[in-house]
Amino acid sequence: MFTTILSKRWRPRIAARTPPGTAPGTLAADPEAPPPVIRVMAYDADEVLEETLETPRAIADYMDKWPVVWVNVDGVGDAETIRTVGELFGLHPLALEDVANSRQRPKFEEYDKHAFIVVRMPGLAEHTLSTEQVSMFLGANFVVTFQEWQGDCFDPVRKRIRESTRGRFVRADYLVYALLDAVVDSYFPALEGLSERLDDLEEEIAAAPTVEVVGRIFATKHELHALRRAIWPTRDLLNALIRDPVALVSDSTKTYLRDCYDHAVRIVDLVETYRDLNSGLMEFYQSSVGHRMNEIMKVLTIMATIFIPLTFIAGIYGMNFSAERSPWNMPELNWYWGYPFALLLMALVTVGMVAFFRRKGWLG
Amino acid sequence: MFTTILSKRWRPRIAARTPPGTAPGTLAADPEAPPPVIRVMAYDADEVLEETLETPRAIADYMDKWPVVWVNVDGVGDAETIRTVGELFGLHPLALEDVANSRQRPKFEEYDKHAFIVVRMPGLAEHTLSTEQVSMFLGANFVVTFQEWQGDCFDPVRKRIRESTRGRFVRADYLVYALLDAVVDSYFPALEGLSERLDDLEEEIAAAPTVEVVGRIFATKHELHALRRAIWPTRDLLNALIRDPVALVSDSTKTYLRDCYDHAVRIVDLVETYRDLNSGLMEFYQSSVGHRMNEIMKVLTIMATIFIPLTFIAGIYGMNFSAERSPWNMPELNWYWGYPFALLLMALVTVGMVAFFRRKGWLG
Amino acid sequence: MFTTILSKRWRPRIAARTPPGTAPGTLAADPEAPPPVIRVMAYDADEVLEETLETPRAIADYMDKWPVVWVNVDGVGDAETIRTVGELFGLHPLALEDVANSRQRPKFEEYDKHAFIVVRMPGLAEHTLSTEQVSMFLGANFVVTFQEWQGDCFDPVRKRIRESTRGRFVRADYLVYALLDAVVDSYFPALEGLSERLDDLEEEIAAAPTVEVVGRIFATKHELHALRRAIWPTRDLLNALIRDPVALVSDSTKTYLRDCYDHAVRIVDLVETYRDLNSGLMEFYQSSVGHRMNEIMKVLTIMATIFIPLTFIAGIYGMNFSAERSPWNMPELNWYWGYPFALLLMALVTVGMVAFFRRKGWLG
Amino acid sequence: MFTTILSKRWRPRIAARTPPGTAPGTLAADPEAPPPVIRVMAYDADEVLEETLETPRAIADYMDKWPVVWVNVDGVGDAETIRTVGELFGLHPLALEDVANSRQRPKFEEYDKHAFIVVRMPGLAEHTLSTEQVSMFLGANFVVTFQEWQGDCFDPVRKRIRESTRGRFVRADYLVYALLDAVVDSYFPALEGLSERLDDLEEEIAAAPTVEVVGRIFATKHELHALRRAIWPTRDLLNALIRDPVALVSDSTKTYLRDCYDHAVRIVDLVETYRDLNSGLMEFYQSSVGHRMNEIMKVLTIMATIFIPLTFIAGIYGMNFSAERSPWNMPELNWYWGYPFALLLMALVTVGMVAFFRRKGWLG
């Protein structure tokens, strides 16, 4: 039950790295990864050509023949594929190393002939929100994207390319904007899911504050933390793209990136708000637990405080002092109204206690 | 009862958005929204003309004929209206998308021919403080404002235009200042309402610290958080308007904006102070609960500690050792003053205990 | 009792404002305020002339005839007076609005012909530290100051002017420095008062941690918060005066302002330290309450744990099993040493319990 | 048991310093330190020469004869060795003082003829993560490194030099990059160890929240704090190396340093995340302890609340009122069904209580 709190999925993974001291640019292959799937979209203002390739070498057929060639690789476990794609487009070895090692923070780097952008796409895996690394290379007439797994949020972009009624898509930098925008906007449904979970948690605490709910609050905290670590640097890289002079990004595209940046800022805001709500839930849990504890103590105190004096009175008249020896020894035992007198005494004590508790406000 | 804590209205709404990957500039229509109401105010130094229009196309009759045309649209649910207004004045599609999607942060953006400002106006909805988005476009001779709902804080501005004894109103940038000032100043009554609520909460905690009050403290926390998210960027955009060179804003208007900025800074101050007071209430609640717990435990301890020894004494003399077999077996039972002796013993124990508690300071 | 925590005086007042949307520069008159008192000090290197004026118009007699004219107005409730003074010296309407509305943050603003400075002077009102707004206008040959109430910390400055053995007073900017220095230095005695209160609070908590003390800790917290909100921007405006080129402030005066700035920095330091000490008092309160709770529980546990077994033993020998029917039925009752045996048993249990508690370290 | 919390190894060591007021550049010798081990690697594009030297003087044989000479000294306890190496390469006395005093923060300093870099290498000592100081000097054609103890993370670098298929190693600045990269990457396995410990701690808390676990949470907190103090300035010095113009570092090496900087940023991220997880463990511990306390109190309350009334009923019928004197004195004692009636009464009370607890949700 408790093992959900720090379960392995919350800890940022470190494992799949090259060992310390390895030469830079070394590509680590992951033998268990599924084989990569390579898809090409090449288009100009008139025509769109889509293909799934068997081998990375086949990319060469499309290069430099279209205004924009978009190569998308799903799966980064095969070092050979990454190396081949890198060679074809002249990508920097250090950037390729980052593609293969999918634990990067979002970042933007400009190389001689191309720009390199890493972002992270949120997604559910086993009821847990995690992020998938998306690496993008922007060249003069190409865009190369690498994703960790199959399945992405780029289908609406593909649809818009196919239906491309607008001329602005026929620029590599606008395509990169459209992809970045799709990634940033995919945080919204992820946050909506978290928002519903916060609702559920609140209802559960109100119903019964169990320890299990603490585990889930912590789990949500760590998911929000992961989103935060993914979206903050994304916001910064978008800001850098807008503000700094970047050779491959035109001013008209920057206007669109500014819109994308605004969305990133709003996501940062939402993440911070949800973190706040989540830690509010923890406080709420503690208040509820404290409230229950008080209820328990109050019941104990009321019961004990009422019955302890009554039991004492019963104890008194259970004593065996010999009434025969002395008229002072427990004469009540021989009174005609002795027993009713004792019961009345007990009733009076009870009434007094209840009055005391009512005055203290402990009843109801 | 508890469901007020994180009820839906505290969570910044995400829903009414276009899906991820949609083309930028897409206007999302909300079919449930009431039809928009379009009002025009056109004036020069001598004359003021006011009209409520049936169709956005009618705006064209006023354009470029007056030094200042102010078009105000209440309701942003109809994409067609927004698009038409945008076309007439040449507004940027990305800005229009932000108008339709009413979850924007306050911001200021300069486009080629106009400036775009988003602010948020506080207002009560179902006893809850929320904020309404107000989008403003400032052109050379026009001001266009979009509001989410009917009802605003601009009536004093309209009145001043009608009575316009001062020439400075006959500039679009001064009108925008007047509107911004009205929005910023409308935070003051909202904060006053919160201030009264803090008073009420404090009195309730002092009277009886119930769990329900925790819910209301959290609710207030989230309202203050929402105000904060609305006023901080407003302050920043006012600062940008004053500090940066903005083509459409004259230096004389900047002097007035500086005054408006001062008000925004004071609101930020007030919001931070109220957040502080509110979290102080939570601490106060916890102190009160702890105090009550101590009271309960003290009563239990005093009662138990006094009566447990008494009951024990009664128990002793309720034992059935046979006094006939031995002079050592409970001779007290046959003493002449046996029972009075036992009662006296009990009285002594009670007095001793009370003295002990008094010395500990637990009584009174 | 509890109502001291958030009582109205801690909440920054919002009320006395012009309603939202009012034209800028509108002077709000407060009909309940006492009539303003106007005092003029006009002097050159040789002579000092002091006068209390009946009407603001009389100021005109002194203007431009002396190197320095200092007009001090106590009371800002009469809009007419403020307007007249403003007209005479050509003060900006927005600055005058800030004078009338005495809820300003300390700030420094430079206008065409004069500079405008707002600071806040600490003072006790009904055992509560609050701050009074002091607005200063610095012109080429005049200084105008507005204070909310009668009574100020400027008497030593007046005395130094009268005795003015030093030539440097014969400059308006040096006079403003002297007034600012007096205001800043008046925080020291205010802080000393708070320091003594912290001492008192600590002694009270050590003696008996009552809930009432929590209220006073919160009250002190809010007073410190108010001082903080007053001194931080004061420090910043002094820094701006020193660092920025200000036409009306000479370099030699800046050397003195640097000294004044140092004092402001020290006050900021002190305020932060006292905030720290005050929140330490809250922690100390909680430790004391927790300690008392432990004491109570310990007494209850010791008493209950000792007497519960004893009462049980007494209960055993109070059972009525018929010893006549069987030699196994409570033979102890008929032993010669039965009663002493039972008492010994109880004594042994008591000794054992006491030894157990002593080993646990619960006794003493 | 508790002594692990602040045990000496958590406190940053201060002791092995020169006394206050000592002349700068004084080298403090540590007589207990093991004798230093000096290893030289000298190489050009074709050949690699490795040697372990008996005396620091022997270094002179290699100097200025190879494009790169790397002198590595393990052990900084012998002042004479440090001084000799310093004289041979013309190292600055203040830098040499920092080498001898192994409590430095990571830093980068540029001197006339060489650059000086201090970093800290994480390592386990007695089950505790600590950091070892590595001091590096970068000259035009030499690299000198000093380590506190034997054993380092440089073996992969040595291997790469020996196998050096790539020409870029034949530059001193690239060698320094490779060493820095090895040090930075050695934080990853250290963090992985901590990550496993966090898992273990969580399982232990879930099983039984003992006080001992608090000690280990604090220990982990301090280890993370130590890593943080080591990696933050490392990140900053890498940033300075990339951003500032440094005479001895070429632009091509800076591209590699940028990669190394990215790793440092990720380590900073990880350290912050683990700090967060660790303080989450403390909260989890407290929740668990509170939960256990509630369980204990609940059992006490249920037992006491059920049995106290039962014992009272038994006490009633243990009273000795004389039934012979009056028909009102305890007639139940002589009823035919008296005893079954009493038992039934007790059973009813029990059932009532259990129903009450079930309704409160205290059972199960």
Added chain:
Amino acid sequence: MFTTILSKRWRPRIAARTPPGTAPGTLAADPEAPPPVIRVMAYDADEVLEETLETPRAIADYMDKWPVVWVNVDGVGDAETIRTVGELFGLHPLALEDVANSRQRPKFEEYDKHAFIVVRMPGLAEHTLSTEQVSMFLGANFVVTFQEWQGDCFDPVRKRIRESTRGRFVRADYLVYALLDAVVDSYFPALEGLSERLDDLEEEIAAAPTVEVVGRIFATKHELHALRRAIWPTRDLLNALIRDPVALVSDSTKTYLRDCYDHAVRIVDLVETYRDLNSGLMEFYQSSVGHRMNEIMKVLTIMATIFIPLTFIAGIYGMNFSAERSPWNMPELNWYWGYPFALLLMALVTVGMVAFFRRKGWLG
């Protein structure tokens, strides 16, 4: 006992100030202070002359005759001495006012002919760490230092001057560096003392968490706070000395100051670490107290839960139902094995309870 928490020595002293509104440059004399002791060290590369002067006027004999004259004054209570020294060296009146008023923050100020530096030297007074103000004036060929009390950390510097084998001492700015270095390094032994105290506190909490220990944790917190307020601005002033162009400080001395700055940064680090450790002690105290509370409650619950049912059973068989009237009235009393049966019943209940507690993990 409790009075140690906020005792007067923790509160930064405010008292010994000139009243608000006093003319700047006024020197406050403290009549209770001991008479100042004036020592002169004048030297060139060959010769060192040391003298203790009777009167400040005697300083004139040394001025402008040596490359470096160092005047050290112990005790700042005599305004006349300070004024005379100031006049001789032409020191600025505002700086002299700061010398007399020994509550300054560390700072660096440049005047026309000299620089003025204030630092604070840590020292023990009545088992409490406090700081003493050291004011330094650096001129072209003189250094003047004022200390509050006799006794300082400058003896090693004096010794180095006397033995001065190195030429660099024959510069006033190098002497100031040496003095600053001695002051900064004197924080290390002070911190070492605090480190030992933290050890002691930890052992005491582990042995028995008394309220008294809370007082000492708070005391340490305030001492660390005082060190922090002294060392942070010291670090900043060293940074300013290095970074800014200062006429009187040569570049070669700046290299040494950089070393001194590094030490200040390390002290800042240590202070922050100790603050962390100290607040960790408070958490540890609370955990220990909570643990003890749990222990107490567990003992109470175990004792009560075992004995309450036993006492109830004894109570049952102490009832007086008349067995003669009915075979259903307490037949157990007349069973042959009645008493053993009751004892067995009690033993079974006890065994059951112990098993229950063992399963809950409450035993051992």
